[in-house]
Amino acid sequence: MLHPLTAFPPTRAAALDRLGRFAPKAGGAYDAGRNTDPGPDQPGAVSKLSPYLRRRLITEAEVTARVLDHHSAQAAEKFLQEVLWRTYWKGWLEMRPGVWNRFLQERAAQRDRWAGSMDMQDAEQGRTGIEGFDDWARELVATGYLHNHARMWFASIWIFTLRLPWVLGADFFLRHLLDADPASNTLSWRWVAGLQTRGKTYLATTENIARYTKGRFAPAGLAPMAEPLMEPPLEAPRPLPDAESRMPDEPTLLLITDEDLYPESMFPARANLSAALIASDPHLHEGALSGAFAGQAAEDTAARVADYFGIEVQRTARLDADSVMRVADAAHVRQIITPYAPVGPVASALSALTAPLAAAGMSLRTHRRSWDAQFWPCADKGFFSFKERIPAGLRTCGLI
Numbered sequence: 001m002l003h004p005l006t007a008f009p010p011t012r013a014a015a016l017d018r019l020g021r022f023a024p025k026a027g028g029a030y031d032a033g034r035n036t037d038p039g040p041d042q043p044g045a046v047s048k049l050s051p052y053l054r055r056r057l058i059t060e061a062e063v064t065a066r067v068l069d070h071h072s073a074q075a076a077e078k079f080l081q082e083v084l085w086r087t088y089w090k091g092w093l094e095m096r097p098g099v100w101n102r103f104l105q106e107r108a109a110q111r112d113r114w115a116g117s118m119d120m121q122d123a124e125q126g127r128t129g130i131e132g133f134d135d136w137a138r139e140l141v142a143t144g145y146l147h148n149h150a151r152m153w154f155a156s157i158w159i160f161t162l163r164l165p166w167v168l169g170a171d172f173f174l175r176h177l178l179d180a181d182p183a184s185n186t187l188s189w190r191w192v193a194g195l196q197t198r199g200k201t202y203l204a205t206t207e208n209i210a211r212y213t214k215g216r217f218a219p220a221g222l223a224p225m226a227e228p229l230m231e232p233p234l235e236a237p238r239p240l241p242d243a244e245s246r247m248p249d250e251p252t253l254l255l256i257t258d259e260d261l262y263p264e265s266m267f268p269a270r271a272n273l274s275a276a277l278i279a280s281d282p283h284l285h286e287g288a289l290s291g292a293f294a295g296q297a298a299e300d301t302a303a304r305v306a307d308y309f310g311i312e313v314q315r316t317a318r319l320d321a322d323s324v325m326r327v328a329d330a331a332h333v334r335q336i337i338t339p340y341a342p343v344g345p346v347a348s349a350l351s352a353l354t355a356p357l358a359a360a361g362m363s364l365r366t367h368r369r370s371w372d373a374q375f376w377p378c379a380d381k382g383f384f385s386f387k388e389r390i391p392a393g394l395r396t397c398g399l400i
C-alpha cells in the first residue's frame with residue numbers, strides 16, 4: 001500500500017491531474033458506481049478529490065466547471081450534488097458555530113470518561129471481531145481515506161452496535177482522515193446518530209454492506225435498530241459573519257492559511273499585495289497526516305504565489321499575532337487580507353489575531369469566495385431546500 005502522501009501528493013498539479021482523469025467519468029459512471037466500495041487498492045467510481053477540495057488546492061467552482069466541460073448539468077447531477085453537500089455542511093455550520101463548540105466540549109468530557117478503555121482501543125485498532133469494521137479502522141489509519149459508504153457503515157456500527165460515543169468516533173476520523181473537516185465530519189456523524197435530521201438515523205445492515213463491498217464483507221451481529229440519540233435544543237442560527245470581496249485598496253499583506261491554498265484564484269496578479277505570509281500551523285490540525293498534507297501543500301502554494309504575484313513569500317508554522325506583525329512590519333503595511341476561514345481551529349486562531357493587530361494599528365480583512373457567498377446563505381434549512389437552489393446558484397456563478 002502506498003504512503004498516503006504518495007497516493008495523494010499534496011500539490012495543485014496532482015489535484016488537477018486527478019480532476020482531469022476523473023472529469024470524463026463524473027456522469028453516468030459515477031452515478032452507477034459511487035455507492036460501491038471496491039476496497040483500498042481497487043479502482044472505484046469516486047473521485048478521491050476530497051483532500052484537495054478540503055484545503056482548496058482546487059476549488060468547488062473549478063471542479064464543477066471541469067466536469068461541465070464533459071457532461072450536461074443533468075448528466076453530472078449526482079456528482080455536483082455531492083460537491084455541494086460539502087458546501088451545504090460548511091454553510092450550515094457557519095450559521096451554527098455553537099454545534100462545533102458543543103462537539104469540542106462533549107469530546108473533551110468523553111475523552112476523560114473513556115481514557116484507557118479497552119473497548120475504545122479495540123475499536124480504533126480494528127480488534128472488535130466485526131468484519132468490515134475492523135478492516136475500515138485499519139484502512140483509515142493506513143491510508144488517511146475511507147469511501148463515503150464505509151464512513152457511513154463505520155459510524156453506524158460505532159454508535160449503534162458498539163455503543164461508543166459518537167464524538168469519539170468523529171474524533172478518530174479527524175485524527176486520521178486526510179480530508180478531516182470540522183463541518184463535513186461533525187455533521188455527517190451527527191446525521192448518522194439522528195441528531196442532524198431529528199429522529200432520522202442511518203442503520204448499517206449486513207445485506208447493504210455485502211452488496212456494496214462486492215461481497216468482501218458480510219458482518220454478523222450488527223444492531224438491528226438505530227434509535228436516534230438525543231441532545232438539548234440547538235441555539236438559533238446566527239447570520240453569516242461579514243466578509244468582503246473587495247480587492248486590496250492599499251499595500252497589503254496576504255495571509256494564507258491551510259483553509260484556502262489557492263489564493264491566485266481570489267486576487268488578480270496585479271492586486272495591491274506587497275508580501276505574503278503562509279501560516280501552516282500543525283497545532284491547528286487534529287491529525288499528523290492532515291497536518292503533513294497541509295504543510296506540504298503550503299510549500300507548493302508558496303512557490304506558486306511568489307511566481308504569480310511576484311512578491312516575497314514568508315512561511316511560518318505558527319498562526320499568531322507576533323508572526324503576522326513581524327512580516328507586516330517588514331513589508332511596511334498596515335492592512336492584512338486573508339481568505340475567509342470557515343468554523344474550525346484556523347477561524348478561532350484568526351479571530352484571536354484581531355485585537356492584538358488592532359492594538360498595533362493593523363487591520364485584518366477577510367475575503368469570501370463568490371461560491372461561498374452564493375451558496376452558504378442557502379444552507380439555512382435542510383439539504384432538500386438547498387438542492388432546489390443549486391441550479392440558480394450555478395447560473396449566478398456563470399457555470400451553467
Ligand SMILES: Cc1cc2nc3c(=O)[nH]c(=O)nc-3n(C[C@H](O)[C@H](O)[C@H](O)COP(=O)(O)OP(=O)(O)OC[C@H]3O[C@@H](n4cnc5c(N)ncnc54)[C@H](O)[C@@H]3O)c2cc1C
Pocket residue numbers: 034046047048049050051053054082083084085086087089146147148149151152155173177179180181182184185186188189192
Ligand atoms: C461519518 C462521515 C464522516 C465524514 N467526514 C468527512 C470529512 O472529514 N471530510 C470530508 O471532506 N468529507 C467527509 N465526509 C463526506 C464524504 O465521505 C467524503 O467527502 C467523500 O467520501 C470523499 O471522497 P471522494 O472525494 O472520492 O468523493 P466523491 O464522491 O468523488 O465526491 C466529490 C466531492 O464531493 C464532496 N462530498 C462527497 N460526498 C460528500 C458528503 N457526503 N458530504 C460532504 N461532502 C461530500 C467531497 O468534497 C468530495 O471530494 C464524511 C462522511 C461521513 C458519512
